[in-house]
Amino acid sequence: MTTSASIPLATYRFQFNKNFSFRDATRLVPYLAELGISHCYASPYLRARPGSTHGYDIIDHNSLNPEIGTPEEYEQFVAELHRHGMGQVLDIVPNHMGVMGADNAWWLDVLENGEASPYADYFDIDWEPVKDELQGKVLVPILGDQYGNVLERGDLKLVFDAEKGEFSLFYFQHRFPINPREYPRILSSRMEMLDRTLGSTHDDVLELHSISTAFGHLPSRHEITPESIAERNREKEIQKRRLAALCARSPEIKTYLEQTVETLNGNPGDSRSFDALHELIKAQAYRLAQWRVAADDINYRRFFDVNDLAALRMEIPAVFHATHAFVLKLVEEGKIDGLRVDHPDGLYDPAKYFYQLQCGLPCDDAAMQAVPTKPVYVLVEKILSGNERLRREWPVYGTTGYEFGTLVNGLFVDHEAAARVERIYRSFTGHSVDYPDLVYGCKKLVLKNSLASELNVLANQLSRIALANRHTCDFTLNALRSALAEVIACFPVYRTYVAEGRISSEDRRYVEQAVAAARRRSNMPDLTVFDFIRRMLLVEINGDEPQYYSRAVLRFAMKFQQVTSAVMAKGLEDTAFYRYNRLTSLNEVGGDPGKFGITVEEFHRANAFRLDTWPHAMLSTSTHDSKRSEDVRARINVVSEIPAAWRMSLRRWRDWNRSRKRLIDGFPAPFRNDEYLLYQTLLGAWPVEGLNDEAWQNFVERVGNYMLKALREAKEHTSWASPNEEYEKAVADFVRAILTRGKKNRFLPDFGEFQRRISRIGMFNSLSQVLLKLTCPGMPDIYQGNELWDFSLVDPDNRRPVDYERRERMLGDLKTTFGAAECACQATELLRHLDDGRIKLYTIARALSVRKQNPGLFREGEYLPLKVSGPRAEHICAFGRRKDQAMTLTVVPCLSATLLADRFESPVGEEVWADTRIEIPAGWPVRKVRNCFTGNALDLDPAAGLRISEVLATFPVALLVGQQE
Numbered sequence: 006m007t008t009s010a011s012i013p014l015a016t017y018r019f020q021f022n023k024n025f026s027f028r029d030a031t032r033l034v035p036y037l038a039e040l041g042i043s044h045c046y047a048s049p050y051l052r053a054r055p056g057s058t059h060g061y062d063i064i065d066h067n068s069l070n071p072e073i074g075t076p077e078e079y080e081q082f083v084a085e086l087h088r089h090g091m092g093q094v095l096d097i098v099p100n101h102m103g104v105m106g107a108d109n110a111w112w113l114d115v116l117e118n119g120e121a122s123p124y125a126d127y128f129d130i131d132w133e134p135v136k137d138e139l140q141g142k143v144l145v146p147i148l149g150d151q152y153g154n155v156l157e158r159g160d161l162k163l164v165f166d167a168e169k170g171e172f173s174l175f176y177f178q179h180r181f182p183i184n185p186r187e188y189p190r191i192l193s194s195r196m197e198m199l200d201r202t203l204g205s206t207h208d209d210v211l212e213l214h215s216i217s218t219a220f221g222h223l224p225s226r227h228e229i230t231p232e233s234i235a236e237r238n239r240e241k242e243i244q245k246r247r248l249a250a251l252c253a254r255s256p257e258i259k260t261y262l263e264q265t266v267e268t269l270n271g272n273p274g275d276s277r278s279f280d281a282l283h284e285l286i287k288a289q290a291y292r293l294a295q296w297r298v299a300a301d302d303i304n305y306r307r308f309f310d311v312n313d314l315a316a317l318r319m320e321i322p323a324v325f326h327a328t329h330a331f332v333l334k335l336v337e338e339g340k341i342d343g344l345r346v347d348h349p350d351g352l353y354d355p356a357k358y359f360y361q362l363q364c365g366l367p368c369d370d371a372a373m374q375a376v377p378t379k380p381v382y383v384l385v386e387k388i389l390s391g392n393e394r395l396r397r398e399w400p401v402y403g404t405t406g407y408e409f410g411t412l413v414n415g416l417f418v419d420h421e422a423a424a425r426v427e428r429i430y431r432s433f434t435g436h437s438v439d440y441p442d443l444v445y446g447c448k449k450l451v452l453k454n455s456l457a458s459e460l461n462v463l464a465n466q467l468s469r470i471a472l473a474n475r476h477t478c479d480f481t482l483n484a485l486r487s488a489l490a491e492v493i494a495c496f497p498v499y500r501t502y503v504a505e506g507r508i509s510s511e512d513r514r515y516v517e518q519a520v521a522a523a524r525r526r527s528n529m530p531d532l533t534v535f536d537f538i539r540r541m542l543l544v545e546i547n548g549d550e551p552q553y554y555s556r557a558v559l560r561f562a563m564k565f566q567q568v569t570s571a572v573m574a575k576g577l578e579d580t581a582f583y584r585y586n587r588l589t590s591l592n593e594v595g596g597d598p599g600k601f602g603i604t605v606e607e608f609h610r611a612n613a614f615r616l617d618t619w620p621h622a623m624l625s626t627s628t629h630d631s632k633r634s635e636d637v638r639a640r641i642n643v644v645s646e647i648p649a650a651w652r653m654s655l656r657r658w659r660d661w662n663r664s665r666k667r668l669i670d671g672f673p674a675p676f677r678n679d680e681y682l683l684y685q686t687l688l689g690a691w692p693v694e695g696l697n698d699e700a701w702q703n704f705v706e707r708v709g710n711y712m713l714k715a716l717r718e719a720k721e722h723t724s725w726a727s728p729n730e731e732y733e734k735a736v737a738d739f740v741r742a743i744l745t746r747g748k749k750n751r752f753l754p755d756f757g758e759f760q761r762r763i764s765r766i767g768m769f770n771s772l773s774q775v776l777l778k779l780t781c782p783g784m785p786d787i788y789q790g791n792e793l794w795d796f797s798l799v800d801p802d803n804r805r806p807v808d809y810e811r812r813e814r815m816l817g818d819l820k821t822t823f824g825a826a827e828c829a830c831q832a833t834e835l836l837r838h839l840d841d842g843r844i845k846l847y848t849i850a851r852a853l854s855v856r857k858q859n860p861g862l863f864r865e866g867e868y869l870p871l872k873v874s875g876p877r878a879e880h881i882c883a884f885g886r887r888k889d890q891a892m893t894l895t896v897v898p899c900l901s902a903t904l905l906a907d908r909f910e911s912p913v914g915e916e917v918w919a920d921t922r923i924e925i926p927a928g929w930p931v932r933k934v935r936n937c938f939t940g941n942a943l944d945l946d947p948a949a950g951l952r953i954s955e956v957l958a959t960f961p962v963a964l965l966v967g968q969q970e
Contacts, residue, residue, distance in 0.1 A: 149295070419646045631799070674722075911961055
């Protein structure tokens with residue numbers, strides 16, 4: 006496929022919500038342009054649930070979110086981008102929509118009409134689950150208590166909207182429409198009273214009788230032919246309008262209906278008074294249930310285990326068109342230049358979806374093969390595990406960069422210290438943890454407690470397939486369910502991409518690996534069930550099987566893939582990452598905490614591979630999904646370089662803080678593993694500047710909120726589903742106690758001294774990291790606010806408001822001070838004031854300026870790893886980029902704690918680097934380079950090499966730009 010899209014040079018992520026609007030973004034466009042950004046990278050801004058802070062709970066794909074701005078304000082934002090020669094990349098959400106509440110028209114229609122809704126197929130609903138009571142119904146797990154208790158408390162309220170002529174059930178803010186065919190239950194429940202009041206032959210009474218009869222003759226919600234669906238949809242609205250008109254002209258009828266509703270709503274304390282309402286609710290296309298029921302019985306696919314995010318069936322052409330028409334129109338009009346696809350692993354057939362996105366319309370398998378170009382810059386939020394590669398046949402430009410974040414982070418972790426850090430972790434916590442076993446156990450836990458219903462659906466599908474063949478009909482439902490759970494828990498990647506006629510060698514390898522591992526772990530008496538599952542997942546069926554059987558097998562295999570991705574996300578990212586705290590900077594989306602650092606050679610190989618395969622993929626180091634910001638991770642990484650100091654400090658802190666714990670069930674709380682997490686969290690998030698009492702308390706509150714979320718995600722001593730308030734309070738009290746300022750707290754000053762050492766090294770790590778991101782093959786992204794030091798933790802902490810006025814002011818001052826090349830030598834001043842963050846902003850602005858001056862070099866230029874020799878060679882990562890006569894060299898230090906060893910303040914100068922040199926290959930097109938950060942000119946001599954002490958003489962990183970002689 007050829008490239009035909011407009012490729013961004015660099016993006017900047019904005020998190021839009023009611024507190025950050027189109028108007029706010031418009032005002033900041035000049036700042037982004039001055040910084041060197043080519044495209045705004047926008048979070049979802051289609052109409053979402055009111056108050057949404059993230060935009061992923063979309064309720065209408067065909068309009069802008071009014072909380073973010075008006076269409077006119079959006080046009081002004083686009084115009085301002087274009088005025089500065091910029092564009093935008095939009096984050097889109099094809100996998101799911103926000104439901105519950107009272108504002109998703111499609112979902113409400115499904116609740117009203119069940120399978121007879123025009124939107125019944127839009128959502129991924131199993132209308133034929135095993136439980137008879139759910140046949141043709143949607144389980145809605147919304148109630149805070151058991152259904153009967155909620156009903157008899159009077160929390161479920163029947164409401165009549167006289168202006169619309171329709172009835173709904175409300176549970177606080179949640180609306181559940183009443184099936185129109187069941188309206189006669191309400192309209193006729195007290196008709197004799199109306200006959201006595203107005204007379205049975207009164208025109209209004211006769212009209213009400215007629216309306217009630219018409220509602221009763223609607224096609225049922227189980228009649229799902231196109232003709233009956235159309236008739237029902239048409240006639241129910243006609244009768245509602247008749248009812249509304251009747252109420253408008255007849256106060257008596259309106260009063261009668263209001264009184265009827267009041268009677269049906271029952272009287273708390275009188276159980277029998279709710280019988281009629283209960284029978285009405287039972288007749289609906291939904292079953293209201295306590296929220297805990299979702300884990301076992303929910304029959305619509307969700308976004309992971311979030312009940313109010315219902316999955317869409319994007320494989321249906323009508324659904325694709327209905328959800329993408331508006332966005333693709335904006336693309337066609339040039340208002341959007343690229344798309345970021347959220348959670349593609351949740352889609353039934355991601356490959357086909359990407360082709361549809363590039364075509365701008367649904368396409369079949371034949372059309373997929375005919376797409377000659379990639380006209381839209383599309384990135385996919387695909388998380389790659391281990392050595393997994395993005396599928397080359399997908400018509401996209403790469404991932405959103407989680408794997409790059411993991412790669413570059415690993416460069417600043419001392420891979421030789423893994424065993425020592427492991428011993429420290431084991432000694433402090435008193436537990437030995439095998440990481441692969443931990444992940445396996447977490448995935449089994451998720452399958453048991455929060456995604457059991459998804460497993461049930463798969464097992465039921467597989468059981469029907471097994472029963473249809475005499476060679477497999479003896480496999481019981483229980484055996485199939487147990488074996489499936491083992492295979493899913495052992496799956497090595499998020500998912501495979503088996504589809505009709507498409508089974509890759511990678512897919513086959515992953516399935517066989519998972520099945521083999523599951524077989525080894527299983528204690529089932531009949532292991533042949535795993536052979537059956539393997540054949541079904543690889544769609545290995547005899548050619549003489551009936552067509553319905555083949556379709557069932559393919560559908561099972563493809564649905565299985567959607568489940569493994571959800572289980573991996575919840576089991577790994579949202580459970581194991583909060584339990585395995587050996588070095589928490591490794592516990593990042595797309596990362597592998599079991600892999601402890603990488604070598605410079607591994608880093609170079611990965612960059613060369615990206616240039617060869619996905620040269621325009623996004624490079625990210627902080628995102629809205631990050632567990633910790635790039636600067637927090639850069640600090641925590643330093644622990645790997647100073648394990649001895651870390652061990653001794655931990656012992657002191659443990660002893661000093663022991664008295665601040667309290668016993669719960671005979672054990673001190675918090676437990677050691679949670680305490681270990683807390684110390685690393687403080688190392689990473691500690692404020693860089695001194696704080697007044699109010700600001701300090703805000704920091705303490707942030708840490709407390711983070712620990713609460715981490716504890717619940719870990720699901721060991723408390724959880725979201727079953728909060729252990731006693732343990733949570735013990736941890737919260739511990740956090741406040743150790744962070745209370747005062748002379749009696751020995752911990753705070755000692756920790757502060759240790760953290761200051763960590764912090765300074767972490768800043769050098771961060772500068773190296775950001776320069777690598779801006780010059781490696783790929784397209785760099787900056788997450789909002791991260792152009793200065795940002796020590797945010799997982800969301801919602803990383804969605805706090807950004808002080809843009811400060812950033813604008815700083816950038817303006819830097820542009821004035823360092824505007825001329827000869828003034829750049831003053832950059833050493835930034836190094837003396839490292840804490841204020843200007844040095845990071847300066848590094849970004851300068852590097853982006855070079856990138857803007859040489860777009861072709863960074864989009865398509867060669868990647869040339871450079872060999873380093875001398876006494877400090879292991880502390881340098883250096884590479885060149887070359888295209889025609891243009892060339893740059895990137896030089897950054899790594900593992901600076903070991904390099905400086907308490908002898909030096911900064912990784913600069915002759916004393917630090919001695920005679921360490923970069924070897925310059927013969928035949929390079931230039932012989933002179935200029936350091937874009939300092940303005941210093943250097944000669945490139947292949948014979949003598951390039952001395953690091955000259956390259957990093959006064960500034961801790963270097964981007965050398967070739968100068969033509």
